[in-house]
Amino acid sequence: MNKLCALFVLAFSTWVLADSTDNEIFLEQSGDTLNLTIDQVGYGNKLCGSISSGACASDMVITGSNITFNLDQIGNSNQLYGPIVLGNSNIDMVFTGDSNVYDWNIGYNTAADNLDLDLAVTGSSNQWDVDIGYNQSATFLNYDLTLTGSSNVFTTVVDSDNVKWDWTITGGNNNFNTMQKDADQLLTATFEGSDGDIDIIQQSGTCPQGISSCSGIINIDITSDDATVTINQKDTGD
Template identity: 50%
Template sequence: MNKLYSIALMGLLVSTSFVFAQATDDNEIKITQSGDTLELYIDQVGFGNKIGGDDFSSGSTSMDITGSSLMFDLDFIGNQNILFGPVEADSSNYTLSYSGDSNEIDWNIGYSGSADDSDINFSVTGDSNTFDLDQGYAASAERLDADLVLIGDNNIFDVDWESDDNVWNLDITGGSNDINTLQNDGAQNLEFTLVGDGGDVDINQISGTCATGAGTGCSTPNANIVLDVTSDNATITITQKDSNGDS
């Protein structure tokens, strides 16, 4: 099949390496990167595109990206695409666009390092996609602005935002989607729109306490939800708590 790799890198890179795997029928990109002010543009077109830390020939190793002031613009057109790996970065922007079916994302921002001031935008059109998205964990994660627009059926999304001052806009159009979303720590806001039948949605907000010494802190721990649903046979479960810990 045709292979397309479109990458533009600009800025200060301390250490960056890209290895393009030799595959017979897939587009594959291996990334290991450390440094600040990286602008990364990737377009992958075709079947079975992969971005990670190895060539996926025997399992998969996650890509490793660290830095600050990063800007990612990733476009995937096709089916059965994979994005796998951790990112540790402050003051960074991520735009990911998917058009196709049966895509998989396992992406963690700030699992073991700081991930403050993130802006994340997902646009997904297709069916039977599986996304596992995480921001923050044991390390600092403050001031997240996240947007997801999904058009399609039978998708599975597990999204954990463990970040103070979290603004989460979720817009779903399609049937039989399975959505599980967690917002953990201080000052959580969710605007959720669902248009489509047979959805299974779990919303967890745990307001916790405000972080200190992290720049602009939240004023009061609170959890707010604006829900707009047009659906038959949907099941929506909402849990709000005033203490830390998964629900």
């Protein structure tokens, strides 16, 4: 298959390089009010923001506000990497397949406010590492995750105020780790499957001036045999 490299810097230009076994997209975008749709179908697709020996090696930099980003990756051993910085934006992603890698950092260098993120995953033995907000200012996140499959490892760090996060996981031997690190967090979760390993840390963060206590709410429904669930809920200083 050909290697498809797409470079977006306000204006868009594309070029094709031959002699590659995988589909690869190099993406760099700067500017507001973007509607971006990407479909990748097949084995070993890559949407890059590094990697290296497995090819690609950088780009996947999205910066702007009022961005609508729709991505479908269908197939096995696909990979998504890279940092994005955006506000007042919608991200809708669908992944279908096994042994995929998703390593994404949202709002690493600057604020990521008013984000609506929908993520649907169907498959097994996938690895997901999502960091939202990092140490920058981030507020008003609406995050929906649906994961169906077995033996997936899912790690999410949310460093944002006013978060509504709903996730549903169905399947056996899934390992789910999440940390929520700022004020006013609402986590609603449904887990169904055997031998699950769930770790939840929810700490309320720094409250707005004049408010002594910030809310953190966890509502979780578990249907499972041989599950291990650990919940650590606390104020920042405790």
